[in-house]
Amino acid sequence: MAKEKPKEKPREIRTEVFVPYEVAVGPTWSTFFDYLKEERIMGTRCSKCKRIFVPPRTFCPRCFEEMEEWVQVADEGTIETWSYATLKFYAQIPEPPFITVQVRLDGCDTGFLHRIAGFDLKDFEKVNRRVKLGGRVKAVWRKKKEGNINDIDYFKPIK
């Protein structure tokens, strides 16, 4: 049989897959969100290595011990790293431009992911002058709490 080619170039068809999920938050993260409603950022402490985790963990990733002790950490901390995003990808929640930040909250042993906002983010040069590695930020709370990560609206740079 001779190798036949399609009459036109090989086709592409457009298709989509939509899959809804119901994902269990689990008791530890549910408790964390309860505390956020009270404007408290709470972490869990490992009984073995003594590290305090925010987001809290049910068990220590390294020691594999259960973490039952809750500890309040500050709602301000130090910028460990940040990223200024200018593009909007499909399925991305925040609208660009936005700044993702990793904050080491005072009293905590891990970096915590959130966003920096509260001022004009459009001009990157201005952002770059205001947001510094090692700089300090403080949480700005939302008035209406829903028991999720957005109960902290954003972090704002402070002196």
Add this chain to the structure above:
Amino acid sequence: MGRAVAIIGTGQTKHGRRNDVSYPELVREAVVAALNDAGISLRDIEGVVSGTMPSMMEGVSDTHLYFAEALGSVGKPVLKAETCGSTGQSIAHCGFYWVASGAADIILVVGSEKMFEGDGQATMTTVADPWFTKPFSAGAPMVFTMQSMEWIYRFGISEEKARDAAALISVSNHDNALENPYAHIHMKVTLDEVKNAMIITYPVRLLDVCPSSDGACAIIYASEEKARKICKKPAWIKGLGFRGEEFFYGESNKSIWPSATEAAKEAYRQAGIRDPLKELDVAEVYNPFTYQEMIFYECFGFCPRGEAPDYVLKGTFLKDGQLPCDPSGGTLCTNPIGATGLIRLAEAALQVTGKAGERQIEGARLALSHAMGGIDQFNGITIVGSEL
């Protein structure tokens, strides 16, 4: 490590936008190329390991089902592994263990991706958890930029020096890809073009970032006895290491990157390597971002911590430098993700068997290959040599 294992054949497709073929047809193209390279037939293959990105990327929930025939797996055992970007090294290790354990003598490993069919950044955004990470995610660039910034800050590297070194990495990778007939991007770029390209996520600009590619890669492993019978010049597996780390990005210090560091240490221990910069002849580092490539140099002990930009600017990792890195043009110029980590190993095998064509590093006898995956959680390394 069990029995000695060698790579007796490799195959790659031409990478790029491959809408001329269906996905299974693309997979078969790599398998046929690897069988031809090894000079064996599908009948000789005892089992198949396959891997791609998470299903979200493919639009098909079970790629091993979709590819069963193209993998040549009809009537044979099939194993699928998936660890995001490090998939290529994960499947390479699965195939290795299959032969090293004595459970099989000849095994085929196939990695593939059709990035143009799915939405790569949507996939990257949704690999994150929906409560803590996804609400602040902007695809892969965000994660890798955060890491680059952390590294620059913790080691007190000047932004300008890091910028200059990253630009040189982009230029040299693009130059190297011009000599690789399989590479997706064939384009000459200048230092100024890299430095002035559009900001994606500061400090990363467009030419600091890999493309999205369609492509597949296959390798064939054989036990020592079979390898010596079938192949004149096999590439011997000298050592391998793979490490995972915590899920939440902020829980480990990504500027010293424990999984990358420890995976390399383990591979060196098995291969008996003490000074990688001196002993390795070539490295295929998984470098989807220029800045990240420098962090890897430090994790792999190619240079002291915080000094990668100095070594890069000295030319240490150029094609004619002390330790040429990514003479293939690397991930920066070709990234069909599920295949990418396996391409690194295939390229390393080509180098130590003298089959790398225009991109051959003369006299290469010991080569490192690597891949990274997840939101920085996984790193895998395989070292190959021309002698057992």
